[in-house]
Amino acid sequence: MGGAGAAFAHGAHLTSWTPAGKDSVIWLSALARFEPGMAIRGGVPIIFPWFGAGQTGSFEPAHGFARTRTWNLIEQGMDGADALAVFALDGSANDDENFPFAFSARYEIRLGSTLQLLLAVENTDEQPFSYEAALHTYLHVGDVRRIAVEGLDGCTYLDQADPDGLTVKVQSGDVTITGETDRIYTSSGQVRIVDEVLRRVVVIDKQHSASTVVWNPWVEKASRMSDFGDDEWPSMICVEGGNLRDATIQLEPGKSHEMRYAIQVLPIN
Numbered sequence: 001m002g003g004a005g006a007a008f009a010h011g012a013h014l015t016s017w018t019p020a021g022k023d024s025v026i027w028l029s030a031l032a033r034f035e036p037g038m039a040i041r042g043g044v045p046i047i048f049p050w051f052g053a054g055q056t057g058s059f060e061p062a063h064g065f066a067r068t069r070t071w072n073l074i075e076q077g078m079d080g081a082d083a084l085a086v087f088a089l090d091g092s093a094n095d096d097e098n099f100p101f102a103f104s105a106r107y108e109i110r111l112g113s114t115l116q117l118l119l120a121v122e123n124t125d126e127q128p129f130s131y132e133a134a135l136h137t138y139l140h141v142g143d144v145r146r147i148a149v150e151g152l153d154g155c156t157y158l159d160q161a162d163p164d165g166l167t168v169k170v171q172s173g174d175v176t177i178t179g180e181t182d183r184i185y186t187s188s189g190q191v192r193i194v195d196e197v198l199r200r201v202v203v204i205d206k207q208h209s210a211s212t213v214v215w216n217p218w219v220e221k222a223s224r225m226s227d228f229g230d231d232e233w234p235s236m237i238c239v240e241g242g243n244l245r246d247a248t249i250q251l252e253p254g255k256s257h258e259m260r261y262a263i264q265v266l267p268i269n
Contacts, residue, residue: 002019002020002081002082002083002111002112002113003017003018003019003020003082003083003111003112003113003115004016004017004018004020004083004111005017005018005026005083005109005111005115007085007087007109008034008040009070009071009072009073009087010034010036010040010068010070010071011039011040011045011046011066011067011068011069011071012046012066012071012087012089012107012109013040013043013044013045013046013067014026014043014044014109014117015028015032015040015042015043016028016043017111017115017263019112019113019114019115019265020113022200022265023140023198023200024140025115025139025140025202025263025265026042026043026044026115026137026138026139026140027042027043027138027139027140027141027235027236028040028041028042028043028138029041029042029227029228029229029232030229030232031226031227031228031229031232032227033227036068037068038068038227039061039063039067039068040067041225041227041228042138042236043138044117044135044136044137044138045063045067045135045136046066046067046107046119046133046135046136047063047064047066047067047132047133047134047135047136047240047242048064048065048066048067048105048119048121048131048132048133048134049064049065049066049099049103049131049132049133050063050064050098050099050131050132051063051064051132051133051134051242051244051245052160054098054132055132055245055248059098060098063134063136064099064132065096065099066089066105067136069089071087071088071089071105071107072087072088072089072090073085073086073087074086074087074088074106079110080112081112081113082110082111082112082116083110083111083112084108084109084110084111085108085109085111086106086107086108086109087106087107087108087109088104088105088106088107089104089105089106089107090104091103091104091105091124092104092124099129099131101123101125101127101129102123102124102125102126103121103122103123103124103125103129104121104122104124105119105120105121105122106118106119106120107119107120108120113264114262114263114264115262115263115264116260116261116262117135117260117261117262118258118259118260118261119133119135119258119259119261120256120257120258120259121133121249121251121256121257122251122254122255122256123251123252123253123254123255123256124253124254125253126253127253128250128251128252128253129250129251130248130249130250130251131248131249131251132242132243132244132245132248132249133242133243133249133259134211134213134240134241134242134243134244135240135241135242135259135261136213136238136240137204137238137239137240137241137261137263138236138237138238139193139202139236139237139238139239139263140235140236141193141195141197141198141235141236141237142195142196142197142198142235143197143234143235144177144216144233144234144235144236144237145177145178145234146195146196146197147176147177147193147194147195147196147197147237148174148175148176148193148194149174149175149176149191149192149193149194149214149237149239150174150191150192150193150194151187151189151190151191151192152171152174152175152185152187152191152212152214153171153172153173153174154170154171154172155170155171155185155186155187155212156168156169156170156171156185156186157169157170157171157183157184157185157186158183158184158245159182159183160182160183160184161179161180161181161182161183171185174194175214177216177218177237179218180216180217180218180220180221181214181215181216181218182213182214182215183213183214183215184211184212184213184244184245185211185212185213185214186210186211186246186247187210187211187212188206188209188210188212189206190203190204190205190206191203191204191212191239192204193237193239194268195268196268199267199268200265200266200267200268201265201266201267201268202263202264202265203263203264203265203266204239204241204261204262204263205261205262205264206241206259206260206261206262207258207259207260208243208257208258208259208260209241209242209243209259209260209261210243210247211240211241211242211243211244211245211247212239212240212241212242213238213239213240213242213244214237214238214239214240215237215238215240216233216236216237216238217233218233219233241259241261242259243259
């Protein structure tokens with residue numbers, strides 16, 4: 001059994017994935033903009049080479065430039081029952097003032113009964129550099145107030161919705177969403193989203209990813225985003241795989257790093 005989906009060269013952005021015989025898994029805002037220089041709201045934006053406003057808090061654009069640049073589609077076709085698309089971003093002439101390094105990035109999307117994503121970054125510069133990266137996956141849920149995110153119990157996290165934003169907290173039990181949620185967990189393990197409304201469990205596995213982000217804007221923040229419907233927040237949650245903050249990737253010249261992120265959907269027994 002396979003699956004169907006869609007991706008755009010703009011940001012190498014996956015916007016949908018529906019496993020055969022199941023409901024859609026990837027969420028996309030009805031107000032998403034497909035315009036030059038704009039990030040698409042929903043799907044799986046690629047965050048690179050910094051997260052948010054970067055380590056200094058002053059980098060622009062937010063979440064780096066990868067999600068708004070045009071990637072080259074270098075391979076497309078079927079691999080067994082899976083659809084495969086491979087994109088590349090040539091950073092050999094990169095001149096961004098916040099990341100003035102030469103690099104090469106490759107992004108592989110494999111659509112089937114499981115969604116498999118791979119982001120590889122190579123340092124093609126003459127000096128070492130560090131970067132943050134994440135796959136900012138928006139997931140469709142029946143009602144975010146009625147889900148449980150399993151697998152993060154006991155993990156430390158930075159609560160970015162807290163006015164402080166720098167206090168390290170510890171997760172106790174499953175994550176439930178009761179207000180604006182924006183957390184960077186130190187976690188490389190499996191995460192399970194138990195969705196009682198849609199009667200399914202979304203299982204997320206990662207490799208070479210030390211950070212897990214859980215995000216939902218809730219009421220007020222959603223209302224401030226022009227590309228996010230005021231009433232859309234209950235139908236989504238982001239559970240991202242990445243390497244952020246203290247898990248920033250350090251690359252010597254000629255070296256590369258690969259991060260993998262996979263989703264499968266199981267029924268609730």
